[in-house]
Structures are given as C-alpha cells and as structure tokens.
Amino acid sequence: MLPDFIIIGAMKCGTSTLADQLRAQPGIFVTDPKEPNFFSDDDVFAKGLDWYRDLFAAAQPGDLKGEASTHYTKRPTYPACADRLASALSAPKLIYMIRDPMSRAVSHYIHEWSMGVISEGLDAALDTHPELISYGCYMQQLRPYVERYGAANICVMALETMQKSPQDCLQTLGNFIGFDGTMEWQSEQSRSNVSSERMRRFPMQKLLIDNAVARGLRRALVPQSLRDKVKQSRQMHERPEMSPDKVVRLQEIFAEDYAELRQVFPDRPDLDVCYPFVTT
Numbered sequence: 697m698l699p700d701f702i703i704i705g706a707m708k709c710g711t712s713t714l715a716d717q718l719r720a721q722p723g724i725f726v727t728d729p730k731e732p733n734f735f736s737d738d739d740v741f742a743k744g745l746d747w748y749r750d751l752f753a754a755a756q757p758g759d760l761k762g763e764a765s766t767h768y769t770k771r772p773t774y775p776a777c778a779d780r781l782a783s784a785l786s787a788p789k790l791i792y793m794i795r796d797p798m799s800r801a802v803s804h805y806i807h808e809w810s811m812g813v814i815s816e817g818l819d820a821a822l823d824t825h826p827e828l829i830s831y832g833c834y835m836q837q838l839r840p841y842v843e844r845y846g847a848a849n850i851c852v853m854a855l856e857t858m859q860k861s862p863q864d865c866l867q868t869l870g871n872f873i874g875f876d877g878t879m880e881w882q883s884e885q886s887r888s889n890v891s892s893e894r895m896r897r898f899p900m901q902k903l904l905i906d907n908a909v910a911r912g913l914r915r916a917l918v919p920q921s922l923r924d925k926v927k928q929s930r931q932m933h934e935r936p937e938m939s940p941d942k943v944v945r946l947q948e949i950f951a952e953d954y955a956e957l958r959q960v961f962p963d964r965p966d967l968d969v970c971y972p973f974v975t976t
Contacts, residue, residue: 697749697750697752697753697755697761697940698749698752698761698784698785698848699727699752699758699761699762699785699788699792699932700747700760700761700762700765700788700789700874701761701762701764701788701789701790701871701873702762702763702764702765702785702788702789702790702791702793703715703763703765703766703791703792704765704766704768704769704790705765705766705768705769705770705792705793705831705837706766706769706792706793706794706795706800706831706832706834707766707769707770707800707804707807707831708795708804708807709793709795709855710793710795710855710858710859711766711793712764713728713858714764714791714793714853714858714869715762715880716882716949717840717862717866717882717899718762718866718869718938719848720876720882720939721879721880722877723758723759723875723876723877723976724759724761724762724875725754725755725756725760725761725762725763726761726762726763726764727751727752727762727763728761730764730768731763731764731765731766731767731848732748732751732763733765733767734747734748734751734763734765735768735770735777735780735781735784736765736767736768736770736774736776736777737767737774738906739817743781745784748784751763754855760873760874762873768781768805769792769831769837769838770827770831771830771836771837771840772830772836773827776841777840778824778840778841778844780846780883780899781841781846784845786848787845787903788849789847789849789851789867789872789873789874790802790841790845790849790850790851791850791851791873792834792838792850792851792852792853792856793853793854793855793858794852794853794854794967794970795854795855795856795970796856796969796970796972797832797834797946797950797953797970797971798832798943798946798947798950799974800834801822801828801829801830801888801936801946802818802936802938804827804828804831804832805812805821805822805825805828805936806935806936807829808821809821809824811930813874816943817936818936818937818938819938819939821948822938822942822946824832826972829946829949830952833950833953834953834957835954835956835957835960836953836954837897837905838850838852838957838960842960847960847961851868851869851872852957852961852964852967853868853869854863854964854966854967854969854970855970856907856966856969856970857966857969862881862883863879863880863881864875866877866880866881871899871943873916876912892912901964947973948971949973949974950971950973950974951971954971954974955969956969
C-alpha cells in the first residue's frame with residue numbers, strides 16, 4: 697500500500713487543481729490530506745512507514761495510488777526528501793508542475809503575506825526570503841530525483857499548458873502514470889488555492905476567528921459594514937510588481953536554471969511557455 701505516483705511540486709503551480717482532477721477519475725486514489733509531507737517534515741516522517749501506508753488503505757484493488765506534497769521540492773528547506781523517498785519507493789512516477797518562475801515567485805509572496813509569514817514588500821522579501829527564488833529554480837529542485845530515478849520517471853508539466861489544454865494534459869499524465877483508460881477533465885471543479893482571493897491572517901486566527909463560536913459572536917455583535925471594512929483592509933487588492941532591477945536579477949537566475957532543465961528534459965515543448973524572457 698505505497699503510492700504509484702507522487703506530485704512533488706512545485707508550490708503555486710497548480711498542484712492542488714491537478715490532485716483534485718486525478719482524484720475525480722475512477723480508478724485513481726489520492727490521499728486525504730492531499731499533502732501528507734511524509735518524506736519532508738521530520739515530525740511526520742517520525743510516524744513511520746506504516747503510518748504512511750495507512751494513508752492508502754482506502755484505495756480499491758487495482759487503483760493507481762498517489763499523493764501530492766510540494767514540500768518534496770523545497771530545497772534547501774527540506775533537504776532529506778529525495779533520500780527518504782528513494783529508501784521507501786523503488787520506482788514511483790513523479791509529476792512536477794511548473795510555471796513562469798517570475799509569476800510563481802509573486803504568487804508565493806502573496807501566499808506567505810496572506811499567512812502572515814512575510815510583512816515587507818515584494819522587493820525586500822526577495823532579499824530576506826530566498827525560498828521565493830529557490831523554489832522556482834526547477835532543475836535545482838529536480839536534480840536529486842533525476843539522480844535517483846532518471847528523467848524518464850519524471851513528468852514535467854507546465855501550468856500554462858494545463859490551463860490552455862487541460863484535457864490533453866490530463867490524458868498525458870494518465871498515460872505517464874500507467875492509467876488504462878480515458879481521463880476526463882472535470883470542468884465543474886473550481887481552481888484551488890487562488891492567491892488573489894486570500895486575506896491576510898490574524899495572529900492566532902484558528903483559535904480566535906476560524907471557529908463556529910467566534911463566527912456567531914461576530915455576526916451577532918459586529919455590524920456587517922464594519923466586518924466588510926476589516927475584511928477589505930486584510931486583502932491584497934493589487935498584484936505586487938518587482939522593481940526593474942529585481943526583474944533583471946531573477947530572470948538571469950531562472951534563465952541559467954532553464955538551460956539545464958532543457959538539457960535534461962529536451963522533449964518537453966511546453967517548457968518554453970514558462971520562460972518568455974529566455975531567448976532560444
């Protein structure tokens with residue numbers, strides 16, 4: 697009862713949407729929670745491989761089983777993932793979603809801002825939070841998996857391509873993981889984790905705000921107009937933009953990473969849509 701495939705990333709590249717679409721296919725089982733983070737987070741890994749196996753216990757005989765944990769491609773934050781994964785799984789199919797790394801960095805920033813992790817502006821955050829950049833260096837993140845499993849066992853798919861041709865992309869992924877049948881994109885499924893709809897979280901939000909008692913008290917005691925003003929004050933109304941200097945710096949970093957990515961995955965024509973700033 698171990699996975700046949702894993703969506704290993706990248707963060708803010710449509711992995712939640714893809715996991716939902718795979719889960720909706722008869723004959724495919726995706727864990728709940730979607731992101732167990734077993735091979736990345738030390739406290740979860742300490743629960744042991746039997747705990748991980750139990751996540752797949754509800755799969756039906758013959759189901760293709762998978763999970764989706766973007767922590768697996770968050771180097772250097774979680775450096776042991778590839779070694780741990782290789783010690784448990786001999787030949788899983790790995791799916792790696794990417795997008796324009798410049799856009800990914802901004803979406804990552806918005807996510808961290810909404811969670812209260814980052815408070816400074818985008819330019820400053822790019823200096824103080826290097827993961828905004830490193831998580832978008834896709835070849836850097838994939839290198840340990842290529843070394844252990846080979847490029848043939850990794851499917852790199854562009855979010856931009858999935859948005860343009862969702863059915864074709866889903867079928868490509870189905871073929872890659874060994875699904876015997878036709879995949880059906882569920883158009884009624886809404887996109888997951890849309891950063892523009894996020895609000896900045898309050899300290900101790902789960903304890904003080906995200907519970908039925910607190911919601912009832914707010915509705916009973918706080919006028920709707922005041923609640924709307926507070927909500928608006930916690931939203932990011934405009935997508936932040938980098939300064940020209942930061943744009944040049946990041947494009948140079950990502951272009952260098954792209955050159956190696958293209959060498960290792962030469963047969964992925966949709967990679968180019970992720971790098972409009974690279975001259976080929």
